[in-house]
Amino acid sequence: MFDDSLLESPDLESHEGLRRLASTGARIRRAALENPVGRLERADRPRGVLALGSEARLVRAVLEPVCPVPFMAWPGPDLPAWIGPLDLTVVLGNRQSPEWVVACAAEAARRGASMIVAAPPESPIAAATASNATTLIPTSEADPMAAAVAVLTQLGALGLGPVVHTGHVADAADLVAEACAPGRDLAVNPGKTLALELADGLPLIWGGSVLAARASRRIAEAIRRATGRPALAADASELATLLSAVKARDPFADPFESEAEVRPVLLMLDDDGPQSRLRELARSLRDRAEAVGVRVARISSGDGEVELRAGDVERYVTLLQRGLYGAAYLEIGLGRPDVG
Structure with a gap:
């Protein structure tokens, strides 16, 4: 059972997994300085x-x-x-x-x-x-993402990719760390909120853009490690097929009369870049989920904290880090041991 009181423990300041997430921006900066x-x-x-x-x-x-x-x-x-x-x-x-x-x-x-x-x-x-x-x-650190940002910076300097501002990418990670810090109350902490939304369901994760789809797969891996439960990241058509097979929720059913049914939760990753062509697809997927009573959760790369002109890598890091914080708090709320 998920215990949300565990998310307010003062001991979380020393939680290894949360501390590692909080130092992501520092690792990105160190890799760039090499x-x-x-x-x-x-x-x-x-x-x-x-x-x-x-x-x-x-x-x-x-x-x-x-x-x-x-x-x-x-x-x-x-x-x-x-x-x-x-x-x-x-x-x-x-x-x-x-x-x-x-x-x-x-x-x-x-x-x-x-x-x-x-x-x-x-x-x-x-x-x-x-x-x-x-x-x-x-x-020098076992952080594949920090190494990837350093490589992307080099490729951008060679004219083979977009210009990547390492400091901006690290700042994006730091903003998420600040918003999802263990000392922040559950009511204003997006990482803890996401954990609550996923606590009693099987996550179906969708990211519309190429980078959001990549982040969705990393988040699904983190949720599987954190919970020992299935979590699926897939294209909209595949998730729509799964949602069409979900039995509609009975609004009059007594949840205490029998053992609660484990139902999917649709987690949508919003890449707030210029992806207007995906809005209709996202709306269709959300409507399909709501029609059968499936809860819809959302992670955004913006929400007013990151300007829409932020680069692709900054938006990717924001989406990924918010999902990883949600997975970490999910692990904590389930009382699983801290595996870092």
Whole structure:
């Protein structure tokens, strides 16, 4: 059972998971301050770009709409045959990167591809990709998103993606941390509110834009880890199919007469950027849920706190962090142990 009184405990100031979320902005700033080893010149525009490793799909979501050359996030396990000296390979890794990522990175370096590698200097990936054509962004923390922001900043400087202002991205994370701080009362804390909305349901999560969809999958993973329950992130058509199979709620049923039915909760991620074409799709999905009595929860990347001209990465971080705080408070309210 979910106990909302646990969300007001003074001990939450020392909760490992909440403290880690609160330091996200600081980790993003530290990753950006690391001086790259080696440097690519803007004039060296590649024939194509391939991304490997953790958060490669986030890099793809940001770059694909604006990248002037073909871009691909590669799932492995072997390196594509076309990668060669005219191409750029982007690798995001750590000390525990899968063997196939290390092998693909080493093969790309052997073929003479230019490389941007975000990894600890002493990691197997850094050793396997060391060359005159490699730019190494040293990372010392196990935070894939901070490394991805550092990579996106470098790619933007090379003219291969949008300009990313690391300070703005870190500020977006800090704003969420302030709003969702454990000392803030449940009535004004969006993270605690989200936990209450999801407490007795099975989350169905939708993000309309490419970046919101990516955030929805990360949030679903966090909810599954936090609760041990199913949580699904999917496209609108797939969620609509599931909602159409939900039995309409009986408004006259006595919830205390029998064991309560576990019902879905629709969680909608609003990317407040210029996505007006998605508004009708969002309205249709919300109406379908409300027609059968399914609760609708919402996470916004704006709500007046972030200007609508904020960049894609800032909006993504805002959506993701708000969802991760909700998952953390959900774990706390269910009385599950703090796993960080």
